[in-house]
Amino acid sequence: MKILVAIKRVADPDNANKVKPTADKVDTTGLEWKPNPFDEYALETALRLTENGKNNKVRQGEVVVVTIGNKDTETQLRSALATGADRAIRVEAEDTDLDGRLVAAALKSVVDAEKPDLVLLGKQVVDGDSNSVGQMLAQLLDYPMATFAATIQEEADGRLLVGREVDGGVLSLRLTTPAIITVDLRVVAPTSVYSKHTDAGFKYSDGVRFAALPAIMKAKKKPLDVKALADLAPGKTNGSSYFRFEAPPARAAGVKVPDVATLVNKLATEAKAL
């Protein structure tokens, strides 16, 4: 199976409370760039789908990673290559000039050229929190999609049985490739993803894999192509204009209560919440 994985870098999500909204931008100075966590899960999913879990050094297919960003974002691409991806594509653009509609249009051109069996994306990037590119891309390609995937099983005939986390439960879909899947948190649990090469009883270690040092050296030699946004999304511009930012209202600090009786008393008389 050939899989295209879309990835994006974000300001360190574990320190998202340190971002500073100013009138005209959200200042992330001082925060390290990290891969969007959901995109890391998408890459891990792609690797699991192109291997036998017992022998994960051999790729049974090809994994191509793509990002849209400036030259610095090649750091995240190299890291994905070191983790196991075969090739990388960077579409030159500044992040502030993009919205979901434009990103989806550019990715469509990448898919048209690469013809992957499957496109994997994180369900959302945790800076813009928009959750839209996978769905838009599916429509532009007229591909079936499964968003918020928590489990994926490749069946013997190559179809994909996907468990989606939806409000109130799990909705299962069976997709015939080529298709789009966006992944949720639990897709990297030990028994969430099985390629047809991996035994049903196999258990992965929890979470995403990390690159070994020799792989980091080798990744520097793997192919990385650069493309121009204008070539991939001709005539399209960013349709979303952010013109003001602000910090959310601060919550007043609360009090500590010494015991359960005081808690119930305060909830009843002060907060009038009971």
Add this chain to the structure above:
Amino acid sequence: MTKVLVIAEVEAGKVKKTTLSAITLARQAGSSFSILAIGGAGTGAAAAELTGYGAEAVLVTEDASLENYVAEQYAPTVIAAAQGFDLVVATASSFGKDLIPRVAAALDASYAGDVAGAAREGDKLVFKRPIFAGNAFGYVTLGTPVQTATARQSEFEPAEPSGGSSPVSAFAKVAPGAAASRVEFVSLDAVKSERPELTDASVIVSGGRALKEKFFEVLEPLADTLGAAIGASRAACDAGYAPGDFQVGQTGKIVAPKLYFAIGISGAIQHIAGMKSSKTIVAINKDPDAPIFQLADYGLVADLFTAVPELVSALKAHRG
């Protein structure tokens, strides 16, 4: 003039309450709005309850092939129904978040997802969106001729009926495209519960990883006493102590109940993003330095395995 089309969420012949938040968004953003109710058997009957909200029209697409929600089956009809409208909205449930961006792409529309507000500023329609896990709000205008948005349910009060009787008409299902032939609905494993839905509950009792295998044993009596929904931190869900759809947080459910109990939850950024709009927050944790205490109106430093049963008794005593 902004004409809005609201996509109602219909499940098993019932209009879900989520729909009413999208109607509130439509009232705030538009000069007029219509509603499309799309689903399987019983959708037409269910749509009757949507005629009292001031919509210009209620369109009904009822078809056996729409019994279970699959985006590729629904989208072509929604796209056709959207012709002539300036803005297409739904609530940011897993239904709206799945469907609306797909519809947006077909309409070459930009999309404002999970919005917390919508207002006119001059001749512009401005959406307010929480970004960076709720650590900032961004105000955005969409420059495409047609716009699309989903409403964060906790930020839009359910619409109240406004009287009148909107005309109801059938809207024929549009045959789906190639994508639909390559996706098959297999099952919906719904968690059956007598409790209120998380996104709709006025009281929520959420637990963290500290509860371990006693997650439900400890929390259920408290939830029963308060008539509360049960939620969980990501850590508790990841560890398998609670199902995934219990998760409250940036990437789970966004909630804003009147009263929120965070029990054995440290208060990771990602969790706080999902519950910090709650009116009153109570935290019970044995670690006095847990970040959740900086947010909680009332904090109790205690071992939850003794404090929660004590709280259940005290609440029962309080109620007499």
